[in-house]
Every structure is written in structure tokens, then in C-alpha cells.
Amino acid sequence: MSKYTRMGSTFVGYLFVISLVLTLIIYIFRGLGILTFIPGGIILVLMALSLTTGIIYGISKMQRF
Numbered sequence: 598m599s600k601y602t603r604m605g606s607t608f609v610g611y612l613f614v615i616s617l618v619l620t621l622i623i624y625i626f627r628g629l630g631i632l633t634f635i636p637g638g639i640i641l642v643l644m645a646l647s648l649t650t651g652i653i654y655g656i657s658k659m660q661r662f
Contacts, residue, residue, distance in 0.1 A: 606657040613650040620647050
């Protein structure tokens, strides 16, 4: 496995974890009534970002070099 492939996969992994944690925190806080000013569209965008980065991370981890 090349050094650059592993580094890119790690970056996408970090991006996935950060987007997932941010989405969960905002979703939970909005449900508890703490962040009520955030519209539902922002939550959907964050969920789509988490899903997209998760798929990209999964594909990059399954590639063989």
C-alpha cells in the first residue's frame, strides 16, 4: 500500500468521524431544545455529508494497491 493512499484514507476517516460527531451533537441538542434555532435543512445537509464521507472512506479502505 502506498504512503499517499494511506494518508488520504486517514484524512477521509477523520473527516467522516468529525462530521458524524458534529451531526449527532447538533441532532441531540436540537431534540433537547437547546439548539432550536437551527433549521432542519442544516441537519439534513450534515447527515448527507456524514453519509457521503462514510461511503468514500469505505471505498478508499477497500481498494488494494
